[in-house]
Amino acid sequence: MDTPLRFDSLLVHGGLEAGPAGATAVPIVQSSSFAYETADALEDVFRGRAAGQVYTRLGNPTTEALERRLALLDGGGTAIATASGMAAITTTVMTIVRAGDEVLASSSLFGGTFSLFRDTLSNFGVTARFVDPLDPESVRAAINDRTRLLFVETVGNPKLDVPDIPQLAGIAHEAGVPLVVDATVTTPYLADGAKLGADIVIHSTSKYINGSGTSIGGAIIDRGVFNWNSPRFPHFETFHKKYRQFAFTARARKLVHKDVGACAAPFNSFLLTEGILTLALRMERHCDNALALARFLKAHPKVAWVNYPGLEDSPGHEVATRLYGGRYGGLLTFGTGAKETAFRVINALAMVKNLANIGDAKTLVIHPASTICADYSLADKALMGVSEDLIRVSAGIEDRDDIIEDFNRALDAI
């Protein structure tokens, strides 16, 4: 098509190539490997002279269709789909850092990412330093000669702090450091990687991009805008010489993604391409329902506090309004003053599910302090904004009155 499609149309048509027999859904190519008639033809594919698939760990037609669409949604570049969101982060960081290097990261990270950075990477000689992403000057001051990337989330999960990502991009780029943005909570629908100024965008596609809670997946989008030709990145020299602005993707594809093997399964890639079709419609409803529930909870006498960036008195409201076009996502948190009452509320919910996930069509809750953050000290929990009474809610796409009535009934239990 000659005219570039608008975002909502890209969701439906972007990156789609005609399938066999005129198929318009992405075909599921459930094959481990791909045969060639001659040794010469397979050699050409291995050498990169010819397009083609070799082995699903390296690439797969269904997964490639997903990758094409994901890259378009974040403003262009290339994408790598991975087995999970954590696989996407691990692959990204291992592509950029080597032993002796430092990762500078937001202090309000998702627990899994915090653990990867602090506990796992440290075993391989990589040091993670954590800074408050709401304090740009402390971010600037924390960048040193060993810093190889700045990692932030668009909205901290579950802290729900909202950093000024374009401002952080400016600070990172002044120092010659790439900005890696985990945009799982906002999705490209609220703001794409180009608008945010991200060099690399991460999504846990298990969440809103899938939308139905059916499969685990992740994505790395290399926007192809960072200059890797720098003394800070001597290990990118050959890749930059050959592949220029896509040196990161080349290094990831040829080394880390290939060697680690955390590839997307073709059937999951299919489910994710199906999920993307309805991302805009679902995000609108997630945002509307979250705002309605936040307002209801704020007015409820048994609720001690509510945090939702869409509430005007939320600390993240001003930045979120500026960056995300008046939409504030599907996540909110609230407290009733104590762990004991939080448990009673969760136990009394009927429709709403108590489980460890976000971004599902179904409304979900969890008590992070006793579950996804249970392994962390009180000091670490405080850094992540996890209090003992905090309930995290992922607003689903059900009728908002049913969601509110379920919470209303559950709050009667305390």
Add this chain to the structure above:
Amino acid sequence: MTITINGKETALAESPARTVASLLDELEVAQRQYVTVELNGEILDRDAFGNIPVRGGDTLEFLYFMGGGR
């Protein structure tokens, strides 16, 4: 004139003005933003594609960084 592209001898009309950039156009090479070009064993600077002439007997390799073509 004849050049070798990705291991195959290829006959082209004589054109003294032919550069690597114009050859990529002429051959309608897919996904140009991702392709790496080697000329007689040397990786070329992408920004210089328009200034580097292609001559008879040259050996060129068009390479992509992944099996899927990009």
